[in-house]
Amino acid sequence: MKQHMRNLAGLPLLILSLCSGSCGSEAQLISSGHHPEPAPQQAVPKPVPPGQAGPSQELLARLQGKTLQLRAQLTDFQRMDGQRQWLLELHQGRTVLASWPAVSGTPSSQGLDRRWSPGNGSPLPQGDYTLGPPEPWGNDIWMTLSPRFDTSRSGLGIHHCNPGSGCLCLPDRSSLLALTAWMQEFNLKRLRVLN
16 A cells, blocks of 8 residues: 555645535646646736717716817837827816827937927927817828917828827827817817927
8 A cells, every 4th residue: 555655646636626506616736846827917908088989978968068188298108110109188177088199200300309490300399289170181180280389390280190290190090080079079279298
């Protein structure tokens, strides 16, 4: 019997646990000195803002009479193509209604003067802009951005483009269409570039 036990000492053990009811049975393989590795933790996806695809009837009812703000900001994230990632966000107070990824400036112009060098393709300068209404622009949609501060930059706007230029570019057309819908419902006329 001792000889038989020694031969089994190096083998993994199969442990069965049974329970009553509907839980069934489980089998677990345990080997000496080996513990199962924990499952890798996946990043929890950020919840999608409620107005990401445009204003729903529920949001329109909830926001009636409220003021919305459109803000753009440069993030620390650098895309694979060298572009710095921007976010164009629609807010009502502290609530983010939509957050669209964007780009501004060409990959080689990210460090250039943003306020005083027209035609250099640099990102949008920080400050407040008057936002023109959405209008057709070939197969695209164009929204003029008129700086409300002293600058030599001109010909700025929001449109669909990738890679970027000196404008604020929404790389996917669905984001541009969602922004257009918000602008038409709430007559948005201002953009603030935060940084």
